Amino acid sequence: MAVKKIKTKDKHIKNLATIVGDASSILYQKVDLLAYECDGFTVYKHSPKAVVFPKNTNEVSALVKYCSDNQLPFLARGAGTGLSGGAIPLNNEVIISLVKMKKLLNVDLENRLAVVQPGYVNLKLTNSISDKGYYYAPDPSSQSCCTIGGNVAENAGGAHCLKYGVTTNHILGLEVVLPNGDIIELSENGILDVPGYDLLGLLTGSEGTLGIVTKITVRILKSPESKQTVLAYFDRVDDGSQAVSDIISAGIVPAALEMMDKTAIEAVESAAFPVGHPRDIAAVLLIEVDGIAAGIDEQINQILEVCKKRNVREVREAKDEQERASWWANRKTGFGAMGAISPDYLVQDGVIPRSKLPEVLKRIEQISQESGLRIANIFHAGDGNLHPLVLFDARIPGETDKAILAGSACLQACADVGGTITGEHGVGIEKREEMRFVFNDEEIIAQTNIREVFNPKNLLNAGKLFPTPGRCGEIKQVMKEATTVS
Ligand SMILES: Cc1cc2nc3c(=O)[nH]c(=O)nc-3n(C[C@H](O)[C@H](O)[C@H](O)COP(=O)(O)OP(=O)(O)OC[C@H]3O[C@@H](n4cnc5c(N)ncnc54)[C@H](O)[C@@H]3O)c2cc1C
Structure with a gap:
């Protein structure tokens, strides 16, 4: 019945619509597809x-099998908040959106787990x-809209991952539709050493x-008995970043240890959730500790001692939950806040050893000067996960390319000090070429061999994650040319 409403002669569209059984469950007209172009x-x-x-696993399996049998490229999509282009179609893919599979299936408090659908x-x-x-x-900053399926795919992190670990540390089981349509279950069932290969680990972040x-199936945790949150303002970025190193090397593991620089403060104070950060400050640390109430004050005092030694100008302690929540809203909406000071921005995602923070932040400042583009920094300082935000105006000819190059130079700076090119946002199409900053050809081939075992027809999300061996340097050009086609 639904298929009658489909206004196209394309037999694949009609057949795909039949699988989902409802014309409202497929989009295929150009205007409807605009939102899915990136x-x-x-x-x-x-x-x-x-x-x-x-709407369910069997439909996903049937769609995948149809695509596989008919050589149609396809990819999965959650909320589309990914920052590395993982859900961007490069080959006229059929996008399998998981947003209708959005149920909480089970909560088992006794065993501290929950089972959810991917959307x-x-x-x-x-x-x-x-x-x-x-x-x-x-808790990625996008947590109010991103899906747990997308978090698994990207091995998402977040502000509190410093103490509690990233997505992979909280996944107990997955049901997966393989690229030929087969359905498999992967579960660790609380067993510490599962026989065979760790496919759960392999799939998470793939x-x-x-x-x-x-x-x-995800692990859930008991809420901490108590929390305290402080803001520490520094007149020099170096002092702020040294304080980060000192806090961790003193053996304190805060639940979160976030940093914003002057440009970032200008943005968040000009956007929807200002909290009164002084605008003349060079850096602010947002520090949260949690745990049993008895130990909280001691940890905070230790942190404040460290900050004093690093010339902190001012410290504020959250006076209640409302104030704490307002500080987090200010921080977590930081990327979007860039819109208040720049028409466009590109966010990068490098990781460095914490002790290299001062050096790399200086290099980023240099890159900003060399490129003539402002770069703001909002990041998970405690685990050395930098997010340089390159500000640009796409309407100015050449400025997008300049921003891409500046972003890439920031990643090179991270790799140069023994870090890497992504902490949580993934490689997608954005950082394929930069994979060469951290892997040689043999290492890349070892990884692409794994993909070929799962995905031998290369129909699922082709062209993502890895550079083409031997084509270093051409990839950005290929992407540029491809954009003119859409
Ligand atoms: C303002 C903002 C702040 C952000 N902050 C953070 C942060 O703090 N930490 C962080 O880690 N990320 C952050 N992100 C990035 C993004 O939100 C995460 O990568 C998130 O995990 C993506 O989820 P999604 O549902 O939007 O996935 P999508 O963007 O739809 O997809 C991302 C990738 O996952 C694949 N995928 C999606 N669903 C599935 C599935 N069911 N099965 C297999 N593959 C799938 C897609 O093919 C694609 O490759 C932020 C993004 C924004 C816009």
Whole structure:
């Protein structure tokens, strides 16, 4: 019945619509596809062939099998908040959107786990269990809209991952549709050493290139008894970043240790959630400690001692939960706040040893001067996960390319000090070439061999994650040319 409403002669669209059984579960007209031309990485845009919205695992499996049998490229998509272009179609893909699979299937407090469908939004899980004294730890700043399926694909992190670990540390089981349509279950069932290969670990963070996740079992944690949050303002970036190193080397592990520089402060104070940060300050640290109430004051005092030694100008302690929440809203909306001071921005995601913070932040400042573009820094300082935000205006000819090069130079600076090119946002299409900063050809081939085992026809999310061997340097050019097609 639904297929009658489909206004196209394309037999594949009709057949895909039949699988999802409902014309409202497929988009295929150019105007409807515009929103799916990119994800949160808006620099490159390509049109998909269609977007289908399955309602259950069997429909995902049937869609995948159809694509595989008919040589149609396809990819999975959650909320589309990815920042490295992982959900951008490069080959006229059929996008399999998981947003209709958004149920919380089970909560088992006794065993401290929950089972969700992939389209379930991250923050909803904590909101559903907080009244019982539990929460889900991985908290990307996009947690109010990104999906747990997307978090698994990207091995998402967040502010509190310093103490609690990233997504992979909280995944207990996955149901996955393989690129030929087969459905497999991967579970560690609380067993510490599972026989065979660690496929659960392999799939988590594989950026949607090995299979489509259709069900997820996650660990949930008991909410901490107590929390305290402070803001520490520094007149010199160096002092702020040295304080970060000193806090960790003193053996204190805060729940979160975030940093923003002057340009970032200008943005967040000009946007929707200002909190009165002094605008003349060089850096602010947002520090949170949690745990049993008895130990909190001592930890805070130790942290304040460290900050004093590093010439902190001013410290504020959150006076209540409302103030704490306002500080977090200010921090977590930081990327979007860039819109208040720049028409466009590109966010990077390098990781460095914490002790190299002062050196790399200086290099980023140099890159800003060399490129003539402002670069703001908002980042997870405690685990050395930098987010330089390159500010640019795409309307000015050549400025987008300049921003891409500046972003790449920031990643090179991270790799040069023994760090790496992504901490949580993934490689996608954005950092394929930069994979060469940290892997040689043999290492890249070892990884692409794994992809070929799972995805031998290379129909699932092709062209993502790895550079083409031997084509270093050409990739950005290829991407540029491809954008003119869409
Ligand atoms: C303002 C802002 C702040 C952010 N802050 C953070 C942060 O603090 N930490 C962090 O880690 N990230 C952050 N991100 C990036 C992004 O939110 C995460 O990468 C998130 O995990 C993506 O989830 P999504 O549902 O939007 O996935 P999408 O963007 O839809 O997809 C991302 C990738 O996952 C694949 N995928 C999606 N669903 C599935 C599935 N079910 N099975 C297999 N593959 C799938 C896609 O093919 C794609 O490759 C931020 C993004 C924004 C816009």
